[in-house]
Amino acid sequence: MNVRGEVTDVGDVRSVSTQYGERDVLDVHVRPNEGSDDDVRPGDPEASVRVTLWGKWTETADYLDPGMELWVTDADEDEWNGETNYATSKQSYVVVEPDFLVDVTNIRSFVQCPRMYYLNKLSGLPLKYPVTKGTIVHEVFGDLLRGRSLDDAVAERVDDAGLELGLLGRDRDEVEADVRANAAAIEGWLKQGHFSSDGGTPDADLVGDAESDPAEDDWQAGDDWRSEYTLISETFGIKGRCDAIRRGMPVELKTGKNTNRDPRFHDKVQAACYALMLEDRGVDVDTGTLLYTKNAAVDRSEASGDLSPAKEFSISKGFLEFVVRERNHLAAIEARGDPPTGFEADAKCEYCFEQDTCMVVSGRLDQESKAGQLGTPIPGGERAYFRELYDAVEAERREVHDEYRKLWEQTPAERADDDRAVVDLEPAGREELPDGRWQLTATRPTAAASKIRQGDRVLASDGDPVKGTAEMARVETLSPDRVVVTADEPVDLRRLDVYPSELSVDRMLTALHDALLKGDERRKDVLFDRATPEFRDEDHAVIENNDAQNAAVNRSLNAEDFALVHGPPGTGKTYTIATLIREFVERGDRVLLAAFTNRAVDNALEALREQGYSDIVRVGTSNGIREDMQDLRLNQSGNPAECARALQTADVVAATTATCGSRVMREQEFDVVLVDEASQLTEPDTLAAINHGDRFVLVGDHEQLPPVVRSGGRLGTSLFERLVDTHPEAAVMLDQQYRMSQRIQAFSSESFYDGQLRPATGEVAGQTLADLGVETGGAVRDGVSFHDVPGTGDAHVDPAEAERVGDVVREYVDAGLDPADVGVIAPFRAQIAEIGRHVPEGVAVDTVDRFQGSSKEVIAVSFVATGSLDGPIFEDHRRVNVALTRAKKSLVLVGDERALRSEPLYDRMVDWATLG
């Protein structure tokens, strides 16, 4: 029987005499919710039931608070005095805050010390050789499991890590030898595993020769093996990727040595986490294996003890319960929001390799820590900022967890409707690739819209991504009738799911940590309003025909700290950025160009190239970078020294802000960092870029799309917006726009830019469809027009409105307009799909977010306005500003006039659009 719900009261632990002796008990009162079995839920939804926790589960009292959620599985039920109570049974697990998905690696570090878990969260994985080598060895392990030869695997994986190794000053041959020595343990153990069908611990004497080819030894990875297995447990609130599953049992690879007979305790904890997740899928797991690859590389004359790389251990129910309790403690600490002190557990600080870091972080943030504090605290305002932003990032993490939860809470149809899955695929072929991975093909029954795009990393599954077989895969092709993905294992391809990632929230925390604890003091003085930004008083005539652009370039070149360039739609931001970069480089500065999207980075590079500049290195994946910028892409594989030199010597390095937070980029330093789309970035995301430079320039428009955050709150305000408010003297607004006719720009200028925005030239102001050879008449009109289509009441799709949009757009095309010159903006994917059925081929139909930064000769906007003006386009007036400023010559608005007129801004908009 499952009892799940909000805790209303936590009693005291007491001891009672039982037939088994003295035992601890704890009474907890829970208000059962839908997660409970039906019989458990009382008629009154506010009523609570008593659940008695026995034995070690009573430790839960140390951290459980009213308001937290508790889940007790397999509870016993008993009646006493007419009241039904519940109690833990031998089979029970007690899970605190089950919706908080804890990563296995975090449970491992939490068991070492709760404060170490916190420190790891703040500082992220550094660029250090053991980390890079560990990644390579893990990849080689996967390759060997897929039957690849050791030589090929080592050569390719070391080659892939060329950039990191180069930045670490490592030589390829030396690394190959090191990896090979570690891989010998893996290969030897795999061979031994083949010879011994009972799965017994391999003997070190049987470890094979690292140079030999597995094929020659007749070794093949069979069906007993699965490499890199992605697991999520809804019961235990745990997720992670197991290195391998062998005959249903977890295998974890460690690139260290361990000459004890038993695996290390925290390594066992990690393997036990995977066992729990497998149990949640109905697999009975009783053994875990740890493979210490360095054992094979240890010289026998130098070490004593047990040198066998593989160490097995039995996984008891008691050990699994211990792991769940540790996970519970972590989840409860996160729910409370207080940083761990280290006193929660009994780790000894004097043996801790993080002791110095721990003391410094405690000292700087004035936090309590078992290790004590070192250094002077940062000012109170900074600490308050840290706390506020830290909490906001953690709130965002919970939103990401909600996305994970939808993997099992939503039906396949609901997920497809939500654009988060492509479902009902029919497997249509599989092909093994030369590197042992698989190319999987499936047919699609419909071309339904989804958020999944070519190049995305997704969860490919047999139809059930949580309880079935699922693999991380890369989408190679996504056409209306076909899907092709590549994956490590040959899944029966029936469904693709968007796989949420915590990477961006992890990087926000490290950016916050780097800015506040490692950042330059002067930088912090101006960021936290303790000093005003300073500017040199030099006059540069750089751009002659646009005063505002020239002023923006001057303000930026003269900035000793930072400058802000406010660029409304069509005002030549990209040209200004390119000019600015060229000017900085001419003055001897090394520049990092960053932007929220790959598209903005590549647009700026295109403009830079048009100005004749090309000493640029573009950092990113081949998939993310535009075709015509591929020649600038930094080759991250190959000769380490060459890869590193290319990055370290380029005058201009360009990357998205997400990439700026990577461990490779965290090591790079620049004179100036220029960030485009800065108003769409959260403060920590902006910090991830500007942490790399002495000075910075932010370019953006806080009257267009704000940062994309699910949790809202503090992260919804960009650093750009904050600094424009606090230091208007650092900002220059570009006020001449080169995009829209006078008639189209009027509403935006008036409503969002205090009437300051104006056409740059008479030609821009007076442009018409006739310039394109298109005759007006009927629905085809210059300027702005409005079509009233009474709403249907459906919040996501309006077929009548879609049909009207289709009719109008067809008139434009029939009048001679190229379909590629027309764009349609709609708020919902369902409406986008509906409109797609009505407009001629070649017309772009998409959301306002995807149109930001681009323009078309003609734009139609479908509002799908219901009475309450719900929907993403109405969430924020700035979204409407973006929608209304994409058109050059003709803007067509289609919506329910009555609904739109219910709010003052849209009432004025309809007035403007119907002026004639």
Ligand code: SF4
């Ligand atoms: S120094 Fe002490 S409190 Fe800090 S992480 Fe290490 S064991 Fe924990």
